[in-house]
Structures are given as structure tokens and as C-alpha cells.
Amino acid sequence: MSDAAATSPNNLDAFWMPFTANRQFKSNPRMLVSAKGMYYKNAEGQSILDGTSGLWCCNAGHGDPRIVNAVSQQIAEMDYAPAFQMGHPKIFELAARVTGMFPSGLDHMFFTNSGSESVDTALKIALAYHRARGDGARTRLIGRERGYHGTGFGGISVGGIVANRRTFGTMLAGVDHLPHTHLPEKNAFSRGQPEHGAELADELERLVTLHDASTIAAVIVEPVAGSTGVILPPKGYLERLREICDKHGILLIFDEVITGFGRLGSPFATEFFGVKPDLVTLAKGLTSGTIPMGGVVCSKGIYDAFMTGPDNMIELFHGYTYSGHPVAAAAALATLDCYKEDGLFERANEIAPYWEDALHSLKDVPHVIDLRNLGLIGAIELEPIPGKPTARAFEAFLKCYEKGLMIRTTGDIIALSPPLIVEKSHIDQIFDTLRTVLKEVA
Ligand SMILES: Cc1ncc(COP(=O)(O)O)c(C=O)c1O
Numbered sequence: 001m002s003d004a005a006a007t008s009p010n011n012l013d014a015f016w017m018p019f020t021a022n023r024q025f026k027s028n029p030r031m032l033v034s035a036k037g038m039y040y041k042n043a044e045g046q047s048i049l050d051g052t053s054g055l056w057c058c059n060a061g062h063g064d065p066r067i068v069n070a071v072s073q074q075i076a077e078m079d080y081a082p083a084f085q086m087g088h089p090k091i092f093e094l095a096a097r098v099t100g101m102f103p104s105g106l107d108h109m110f111f112t113n114s115g116s117e118s119v120d121t122a123l124k125i126a127l128a129y130h131r132a133r134g135d136g137a138r139t140r141l142i143g144r145e146r147g148y149h150g151t152g153f154g155g156i157s158v159g160g161i162v163a164n165r166r167t168f169g170t171m172l173a174g175v176d177h178l179p180h181t182h183l184p185e186k187n188a189f190s191r192g193q194p195e196h197g198a199e200l201a202d203e204l205e206r207l208v209t210l211h212d213a214s215t216i217a218a219v220i221v222e223p224v225a226g227s228t229g230v231i232l233p234p235k236g237y238l239e240r241l242r243e244i245c246d247k248h249g250i251l252l253i254f255d256e257v258i259t260g261f262g263r264l265g266s267p268f269a270t271e272f273f274g275v276k277p278d279l280v281t282l283a284k285g286l287t288s289g290t291i292p293m294g295g296v297v298c299s300k301g302i303y304d305a306f307m308t309g310p311d312n313m314i315e316l317f318h319g320y321t322y323s324g325h326p327v328a329a330a331a332a333l334a335t336l337d338c339y340k341e342d343g344l345f346e347r348a349n350e351i352a353p354y355w356e357d358a359l360h361s362l363k364d365v366p367h368v369i370d371l372r373n374l375g376l377i378g379a380i381e382l383e384p385i386p387g388k389p390t391a392r393a394f395e396a397f398l399k400c401y402e403k404g405l406m407i408r409t410t411g412d413i414i415a416l417s418p419p420l421i422v423e424k425s426h427i428d429q430i431f432d433t434l435r436t437v438l439k440e441v442a
Helices: 003-007 022-027 065-077 089-100 115-132 153-158 198-211 237-248 269-273 300-306 326-341 344-360 391-402 424-440
Strands: 032-036 039-042 047-050 106-112 140-144 175-178 216-221 251-255 279-282 294-299 368-374 377-382 408-410 413-416
Touching (some): 047 424, 106 300, 115 216, 153 175, 175 198, 237 251, 326 344, 344 368, 377 424, 391 408
Parallel strands (some): 216 251
Antiparallel strands (some): 032 039, 039 047
């Protein structure tokens, strides 16, 4: 039996694949069977360079023995501990270590299992916080057009990607949206943060005028939006949002599910942009994608607002069976060790200029209408084929895979986010492959 046959299941039908063209995949499967460092291996034995850290999550690369050992030791020592009214040491250590990576004042952490759960948790904490302070009329949540905040009902309500919303009914009530900040006519081919668009934050003032601040609980944004095809914050935009939120007593939530843990060359976007939110959602890089885990970091003021009433009262009626799972906690602690011991955030920062130059070398390649980057994030926006949106980028995705490179596409945008262990030679491979492929696609 060939290796490929040995590792291929004989029935692909039962598994309903998420965010996937199921019929296209099942007629021509792309089956990954192992991973090490910067590369996957597929069922045919071909090496596939990981240009996307899996799904923006494997920041420490694949198969690091420190994480592998920590997980296997933990599962042998204690596989599970109840999360409600019980604890285990590693999760307290992890909360202290993660909050210790934030500026002081962001001092507490709630655990979840995914980015979507982190978002719903942060929105619920924001609502419950205002109520705990006797300001319970603040029930409105503000998201942003083109925002992606996972797939829970809270996340799709504040999210702004139409395909993720249109088939799922009426969403949460009382949600409004800011405009997105993608201004290709002014900012195309920007290197780093774009110059134009800070004034779009003032749209929050318009929403305050419309709804009144006393009804608004929180604003949630991705400091850098990834899933919608990489949208960068214009210079001054996040600062302005912070100012307006402060002026009106509105909480600011940063969804750092993709920007967290070194993607921008600093621990979090919070530090990178020098803007301090009240709540931060995390997932993905927290365990380098090895074991599902997410979390919400919140300010001392928010936590303290709940710590009232009798000591034996539960303060927040929210949580998950697997909040703070010991195996995930062990994976996260080992992941943080990898980031620190190998200086991966600093590394990302050092190699980012090489990444930027390599990306922008595609400027004159056919179909490319925009290139944008920040930290170890890059996006290539392609001109859509008339009448066939997404087809060109999807063809590029398939052709890259055939040539041993994994990229991600959203609409006609190619998004790139390699593991932070990426070397210059890998960056060359990524962009050489893309240059060839973009000359071949229709
Ligand atoms: C900004 C942001 N928030 C939330 C999520 C959802 O995370 P998950 O897929 O772990 O639920 C994602 C996933 O890509 C994301 O990019």
C-alpha cells in the first residue's frame, strides 16, 4: 500500500467541513498528515510550506518538542479538572503570566476555548459590567463593517462580513457598526500603517449622537483585521477610537485573536499601537494552535466591579466546561516559554522589513491591485475576474498548494501570516511561488 493510500480515509462524506467548499475538496482532497517547523507534509509525501501559521495560530511553528512534552506530561498527570468552583495551579500561573505581558491595569483573565467564545465572553462581560455598576441601560454593542469576530451569535452580530451573517436570521438586537478602514483609492500599496482614514473613527461620535452614549456598552474592533482580507488601522485611528470611548464611558474591546502573541513583532497590538483597551480577546497563538484555548483579559476596574456582594455568591454566571483546561494550560505555558526562550516576538520584528520588501516586490505582477503589510502579516489584493468574484484567488490558492505553499484567501485577497520562526529563505520561497502562480492564473 502506498503512503498516500495508508493515510487516506475511504469515506470523506461524513465530515461536514467548516468554511470549506465541501464538494470541491472531496473531489480533490488536500490532506495534511504531519507537520514540523515551517512545513506540513501531505498524504502524497509532498512538503507544504506554511505561509499562514495554520489558521493564524501556529506562531511557534509546528511540533516544538517543548510543547509536545508539556502536553503529554500533563495529560498523564491530570487529564482534566472541573473548571467551576475548583482550580489547578497551572491555570493561575498562566493567567498571571499572560496578564503580566500586558500594560499594568489589564490584570485579570477569563478562559475560553476559542476566539469565538472569547468574543462572546467579552461582550457579555461588557454588558454585565455596566449593569453591575447600576448603568444597565448600556446594552448597545458597536462593531465594524467587515469585522470578523468568530461565528457565535454575538460575534456575527458585531461582525461585518455579509456572508457570515445573511443566512442566520436577525442577530443580537441593538447592534450598530462603524465603517471599515479599507481605503484602496487613498492607501493602496502602503507599507505599514496607512496614512489616510483616522477620521473614520469619528463615525463613533455620529453613532453616539444617534443612539446616545447612555445606551452604548462597548465598541469591539480588531486592531488589525485578518479574516476579512487584512485591513490595517490608519495612523491615529485607534487612538481616536480610544479617546471617543473614554469621553462617553464606552468600553473598548480589542479582538486580538490574530494580533496576539507576536504577530506584529510585539506581544500584543495593544503595546504595538500604544492604545490600551478595557478588554482583550485572545486565542490561537496562546497555545500556538496546539490545543484549543482562548481567553479574555480585562481591566482591574471591570473585575472589581463584579467583586461585590456576599463572598459565597458566584459573581459572573458564565463559563465553559473546558475554561482553563489543564492540558491547554500546559500547552500555553510551554508556548510562552518558546516565545520567550527563542525571542520569537523580537525575531518577528527583526525580519518584518525583509518580509515587507519581499511582499512589495510583487507590485508589477499581473492582477495585483494592492499590497499591504504590518509585522508578519501580508495581503495581496487581486483584481477580480469580471462576474466571477473569488475565482482568481481560489485558483491561486490551489496552484500554490500544488507547488508546495499554503496560503489563505478571502474574496480576491491572499492573506499571509507565517510562523514567527520563518527564515529569509522561506520568505523567498513564499514570494517566488506567488510570483510564478500569479503569472499562471486566469
Ligand atoms: C479577530 C478574530 N476573532 C475571532 C476569531 C474566531 O476564532 P475561532 O475560530 O477560534 O473561534 C478569529 C478567527 O480567525 C479572528 O480572526
